[in-house]
Amino acid sequence: MASTSLSWTSSAWLQNHSLTKKTSTETTKATDRASAFTVVAQKKAKKMRKVILKEDVSALGKKGQLMDVKAGFFRNYLLPMGMAQIVTPGLLKEMKMEEERIEAEKKRVKEEAQQLARIFETVGAFKVKRKGGQGKQIFGTVTPQDLADIIKAQLQRDVDKRIISLPEIRETGEYIAELKLHPDVTARIMFRVTSELGPQLNMPTRRMLAQPSHFAGQLRLLRVGLTLGCISLDVISASLA
Template identity: 35%
Template sequence: MTKLILTHEVSGLGAPGDVVEVKDGYARNYLVPRGMATTWTKGAAKQVEAIQAARAKKAHDSVEAAAAVRDKIEATRFTVTANSGAGGRLFGTVTSKDIAAAVAEQGGPSIDRRSIEIKQHIKTTGAHMVVVHLHEGITAKLALDVVAA
């Protein structure tokens, strides 16, 4: 087991500044190369405190601000265009990066792609729902229409 300090939120594992223990391969092959975590050392206590202070300051400033963003997201339907074949089947899938870009292009609030949770792969045209984590305990349901390009 490897002890790490998370630098980004990892679904099911923790938030930035948390000290977690994960299997060696998960740390070496996924978390550290993607910049989601750094290895824990004895002198890392200051680093953990700095990350937690930044997280507390940044966390969508307040619950009220996150709730306002949630209301704005849930009041709008967003459209993503993708290449598709016969029957509405997509060539590939719609990713969280595509969704974040579509929201920004259509005048929605700025969303971090890592906060978007796609329950099932989006591989067809039509209406879909995804979840956006805005603050601890505050999530928004984003209505998404996938149309053929």
């Protein structure tokens, strides 16, 4: 009976020992695989370089962009061509400072545009004079350059005509112009178009303009009469009156 018990115990011990040995072997293999993977990753990392592009590079990136590139590509192409440089802690610090400076400048420019917009919108209506005819009609129109000149004269501020948007203007009245002072800031200003009477046409001239075909025939007859010498200038004046 004791012999049977001993035999069972020995068998169990051998089985446990085998399992322990197998587990240990598998653990060792897993550790070896992890170590091998780490070594490969480190070798691969050593073949890459973190760079900043100094100019736009086709199919790679834009100027100022950070990226990882193969060491050979950097060494043999980007570096000799002056297209990129290795990123260092010092360079990263400089880049951060430059980014902060640019953001501060953008904020300042936007605030100035907002302040200028408030000035434009509270100054009241600008006045634009144009030669005009009867009623509300004006000769010509009002251009962005016209409005830019008026702003310069009244506020002593230069405004680029390219940022001014105007509606179509063919008669006197009040209009609204838009000034794109900043991508995020648009000023709306009011201006009033008034007319000055232009040279007045005499009655015969106005009649000719109103009925050009009728007077064209008369003029041809009068021209023939003048050529033949049978019509005087007094007769011509009376005909046009």
